[in-house]
Amino acid sequence: MQRIGVFVCHCGSNIAATVDVKKVVELVRMEPGVVWAEDYPYMCSEAGQSRIAEAIRTQKLTGVVVCSCSPRMHEATFRKCAERSGLNPYMVEIANIREHCSWIHKNTEEATEKAVILARAAIAKVNLNTPLQAGESRVTKRALVIGGGIAGIQTALDIADAGYEVDIVEKTPSIGGRMSQLDKTFPTLDCSACILTPKMVEASANEKITLYTYSEVEKVSGFVGDFTVDIRKKARSVDMSKCTGCGVCQEKCPSRKTPNEFNRGLNTRSAIYTPFAQAIPNVPVIDREHCIKFQTGKCGVCAKVCQAGAIDYEQKDEIITRKYGAIVVATGFDMIKLDKYGEYAYEQSPDVITSLELERIMNAAGPTKGHLERMSDHRPPKNIVFIQCVGSRCADERGKSYCSKICCMYTAKHAMLIRDKYPDVNVTVFYIDVRTPGKNFDEFYRRAVEEYHVNYIKGQVGKVTPQPDGTLLVHGVDLLDNHQVKIEADMVVLAAAIEPNPDVRKIATMLTASIDTNNFLTEAHPKLRPVESPTAGIFLSGVCQGPKDIPETVSQAGAAAVKVIGLLAKDKLLTNPCTAKADVLACNGCSACANVCPYGAISYEDQEVRAPGVREIRRVAVVNSALCQGCGACTVACPSGAMDLQGFSNRQMIAEVDAICR
Amino acid sequence: MTKAEKQAEEIREISGSDPWKCMKCGKCSASCPSYDEMDIKPHQFVSYILQDNVEALAQSRSLWKCLSCFACVERCPRDVQPGRLVDAARQLVVRQRGQDYLKADEIPELLDPELPQQLLVSAFRRYRR
Numbered sequence: 001m002q003r004i005g006v007f008v009c010h011c012g013s014n015i016a017a018t019v020d021v022k023k024v025v026e027l028v029r030m031e032p033g034v035v036w037a038e039d040y041p042y043m044c045s046e047a048g049q050s051r052i053a054e055a056i057r058t059q060k061l062t063g064v065v066v067c068s069c070s071p072r073m074h075e076a077t078f079r080k081c082a083e084r085s086g087l088n089p090y091m092v093e094i095a096n097i098r099e100h101c102s103w104i105h106k107n108t109e110e111a112t113e114k115a116v117i118l119a120r121a122a123i124a125k126v127n128l129n130t131p132l133q134a135g136e137s138r139v140t141k142r143a144l145v146i147g148g149g150i151a152g153i154q155t156a157l158d159i160a161d162a163g164y165e166v167d168i169v170e171k172t173p174s175i176g177g178r179m180s181q182l183d184k185t186f187p188t189l190d191c192s193a194c195i196l197t198p199k200m201v202e203a204s205a206n207e208k209i210t211l212y213t214y215s216e217v218e219k220v221s222g223f224v225g226d227f228t229v230d231i232r233k234k235a236r237s238v239d240m241s242k243c244t245g246c247g248v249c250q251e252k253c254p255s256r257k258t259p260n261e262f263n264r265g266l267n268t269r270s271a272i273y274t275p276f277a278q279a280i281p282n283v284p285v286i287d288r289e290h291c292i293k294f295q296t297g298k299c300g301v302c303a304k305v306c307q308a309g310a311i312d313y314e315q316k317d318e319i320i321t322r323k324y325g326a327i328v329v330a331t332g333f334d335m336i337k338l339d340k341y342g343e344y345a346y347e348q349s350p351d352v353i354t355s356l357e358l359e360r361i362m363n364a365a366g367p368t369k370g371h372l373e374r375m376s377d378h379r380p381p382k383n384i385v386f387i388q389c390v391g392s393r394c395a396d397e398r399g400k401s402y403c404s405k406i407c408c409m410y411t412a413k414h415a416m417l418i419r420d421k422y423p424d425v426n427v428t429v430f431y432i433d434v435r436t437p438g439k440n441f442d443e444f445y446r447r448a449v450e451e452y453h454v455n456y457i458k459g460q461v462g463k464v465t466p467q468p469d470g471t472l473l474v475h476g477v478d479l480l481d482n483h484q485v486k487i488e489a490d491m492v493v494l495a496a497a498i499e500p501n502p503d504v505r506k507i508a509t510m511l512t513a514s515i516d517t518n519n520f521l522t523e524a525h526p527k528l529r530p531v532e533s534p535t536a537g538i539f540l541s542g543v544c545q546g547p548k549d550i551p552e553t554v555s556q557a558g559a560a561a562v563k564v565i566g567l568l569a570k571d572k573l574l575t576n577p578c579t580a581k582a583d584v585l586a587c588n589g590c591s592a593c594a595n596v597c598p599y600g601a602i603s604y605e606d607q608e609v610r611a612p613g614v615r616e617i618r619r620v621a622v623v624n625s626a627l628c629q630g631c632g633a634c635t636v637a638c639p640s641g642a643m644d645l646q647g648f649s650n651r652q653m654i655a656e657v658d659a660i661c662r
Numbered sequence: 663m664t665k666a667e668k669q670a671e672e673i674r675e676i677s678g679s680d681p682w683k684c685m686k687c688g689k690c691s692a693s694c695p696s697y698d699e700m701d702i703k704p705h706q707f708v709s710y711i712l713q714d715n716v717e718a719l720a721q722s723r724s725l726w727k728c729l730s731c732f733a734c735v736e737r738c739p740r741d742v743q744p745g746r747l748v749d750a751a752r753q754l755v756v757r758q759r760g761q762d763y764l765k766a767d768e769i770p771e772l773l774d775p776e777l778p779q780q781l782l783v784s785a786f787r788r789y790r791r
Contacts, residue, residue: 459692460689462689462693462733463737475693
C-alpha cells in the first residue's frame with residue numbers, strides 16, 4: 001500500500017475563489033492510501049515546496065498528489081521537489097483543479113465536487129504508480145537549418161559562432177531568400193543586398209557551415225539529439241568544383257523564354273542560370289525542364305562555351321545522409337495567389353502588380369534596371385495607387401485571417417521612394433488601418449505623409465477597372481470624408497497577404513512538428529517558448545512561425561540559435577521513461593504495434609520465453625525506448641493487451657476512470 | 663429587451679449576418695453603385711444595427727436605393743455582407759406593412775430601358791416564389 005500525501009493549492013484566489021479547498025482536503029483524507037493532506041496558498045512557492053518536502057520526510061510518503069494548475073505549468077517543479085526529498089519523481093501526479101475546474105466553473109459546490117473527483121482519480125493512479133528511471137541518449141553535435149533566407153543564414157551563423165557544425169539546406173540554387181529580392185529595407189532605407197550579401201558571404205566562407213543549395217530534405221527519422229536526415233542534392237548539371245562562375249554559359253544559352261522566378265516572372269531567363277548576380281554559390285544550374293539539350297537532345301551550347309569544362313549533362317541527384325542533434329525550420333514565406341481577387345484585375349492588367357513585383361521593378365538589377373515604368377507599355381506612371389490588406393485580415397476563404405504585419409511599412413517605404421525619385425508622380429494609399437508599431441516605424445510612416453505628401457485615404461478599394469486607354473479606374477471610398485473616390489491610376493500596387501512557404505506542410509510532417517490552420521508552425525508556448533516547436537529538438541526561425549519583418553526575423557533567428565547551442569552543449573539528454581513496453585508472455589508477434597508506431601520504435605526478435613509450463617522461442621515485440629515517444633498508439637493497437645505504457649498503464653487509466661465514476 | 667433591440671436582433675436573424683465582424687474597411691461603400699443616392703452609406707448600415715437603430719434605417723432612402731446587386735456581399739472581406747442587412751431591413755418593413763413592396767405583375771410596367779440590370783436580377787431573386 002502506498003503512503004500518499006495530497007497537497008491542495010489555492011493559487012491565490014485562482015482556485016480558492018471557486019473551489020472550497022478546505023473541503024477538498026477533508027474529503028481526500030478518506031481516500032485509500034492517503035496518509036496526509038493539507039492546503040496552502042501557493043504550493044509552487046518555496047514555502048509550499050518545503051511543506052511537500054517536509055511531509056515526504058516526516059510522513060514517509062511513497063506518493064504525492066498535488067491539486068493545482070495544469071501539469072504543463074508545474075509538474076516539473078513538483079517532481080524536482082520530490083526528487084530532492086528522496087522520492088522518485090514519477091511518484092508525483094498532478095490533479096488539474098485550476099484550468100480543468102476553477103477557471104471554467106462558477107458554482108462553488110459543483111466546482112468543489114469536481115475538484116475532489118479529479119483528486120480522487122490522481123490518488124487512484126498514484127496507488128498503482130511505480131518508480132521510473134529516465135534513461136540517457138547521446139547528442140550529435142551538428143545542427144541542420146532548413147531554408148537559406150535571412151532567418152536560416154542568421155541562425156546558422158550564430159550556431160557556427162559557438163563552434164558547432166551546421167548545415168543549411170536551401171531549395172533554390174542560391175541562399176539569400178526573400179530578402180535578396182528586396183530593393184531597400186525599412187525604416188532606414190538601406191539597400192537590402194548591401195546588408196544581406198556580407199552575411200551570405202560569411203555563411204559561405206565559415207568553415208563550420210556547409211551549404212546544400214538546390215537541395216531538399218527528403219526524409220527525417222530519429223529524435224532530439226539524434227536525428228538522421230536524407231538530403232536530396234538535385235542535379236545541378238554543373239560541376240561545382242570546376243565552375244568559375246564566369247557567366248558565359250548564361251549569355252550564350254539559346255533558351256531564354258523561362259519566366260524569371262527571381263523577378264517574379266516580370267521578365268525571362270536562360271535555361272542555365274544563376275538567380276541573381278550576387279548568388280552564393282555563384283554556380284549556375286540547368287533548369288532541365290526548359291533546357292533544349294535535355295528536352296530535344298540537340299544543343300549543348302553551354303558545354304561548348306564553358307572553358308572550365310564544368311557542364312555535366314549526366315549528373316544525377318545525390319542523396320546525402322547525415323546525423324543532426326537539432327533541426328531549425330526557416331522556410332519563410334511567399335505572397336498569396338491573387339486569382340480569387342478578380343475585382344482588383346491583377347490577372348487582367350500587367351499594370352496591376354504586387355508589392356514584391358514593385359520591389360523588383362525599383363531594383364537596379366531588376367527587369368527595368370530600376371526605372372519605374374508600367375509593365376504594359378514601359379511608360380512612366382503618373383498616378384500610382386497602393387491598396388493595403390489584399391487578402392489579409394479576411395474572414396472568408398479567399399484570404400488569410402491574420403494581419404501580414406509588414407505591408408504598412410513597406411508600402412510607406414515604396415510611396416516615399418517613389419515620391420523622392422519622381423516628385424511628379426501622385427501616390428495614393430488606400431488603407432484600413434495603418435499599423436506601424438516598432439522602433440522608428442511610426443515616424444517613418446509619418447514622414448511619408450508629412451515630408452513626401454503621400455495621399456493616405458482611409459477606406460478599402462472596391463474594384464479596379466482597366467480602361468480602354470490603358471489607365472486603371474480605381475473605385476475607392478474615403479470613409480472619413482464619407483464620399484466615394486474614383487482615381488484614374490496608371491499603376492496599381494497590391495499589398496498581397498503573405499503565407500508560409502507551401503513546402504512547410506511536407507517538412508512539418510517529416511519532422512512531426514505541428515502547424516496551425518494557416519500553416520504557420522506552432523510554438524511550444526506562444527509566449528514563453530516562441531522559438532521551439534512542441535516536438536523536442538525542432539526549432540523555429542523567421543516567418544515560418546508567424547509574419548515578421550527583417551529585424552524581428554534576425555532576433556528570432558538568434559534566439560533559435562541559442563536554443564540549439566544550449567542543446568548541442570549537452571553531452572547526454574535524459575529520455576522520457578514513460579515509454580511502451582511489451583509483456584513477452586502475452587505478445588503473439590502479430591506486428592499490429594509496429595504498423596501503427598509513428599516513430600519506428602518497435603522491432604521484433606526471437607526471445608526465449610519462460611513461464612510456468614512455458615519454455616519456448618517466440619517472435620516478440622521489442623521497444624527501443626530511445627525512439628519511443630510514449631504516444632500510446634501501440635497499446636491501443638495490441639489485440640492481446642501485451643503492450644503497455646510505463647507510467648500510463650492500462651491498469652492505471654482504468655483505476656482513474658473507476659475513481660471518477662465511483 | 664426593448665423594441666429597438668428586438669428589431670436589431672430580428673435583422674441579424676433574417677440576414678444571417680454578424681455585424682460585429684465588421685472591421686470598418688469600407689469596401690462595401692467603395693463597391694456600391696448607388697452610393698451617391700444613399701443617405702445612409704453601406705458601411706454605416708452595420709453601425710445602425712449595432713446601435714439598435716433599425717428605425718432610422720427603415721426610414722432611410724438607402725433602403726430603396728440599394729439595387730441588391732450584392733457587390734458588397736461578394737467583396738466583403740469580413741463576411742459581414744451589408745447588402746444582406748439592408749435586404750433584411752426591407753423585409754422587416756414589408757412584413758410590417760403586411761404585403762410585398764412590389765407585386766410581381768407590376769414589374770413589366772415599371773421596366774425602364776435605363777434600369778440597371780442588377781435591379782431586374784434582384785427582383786427575380788426576390789419575387790421568384
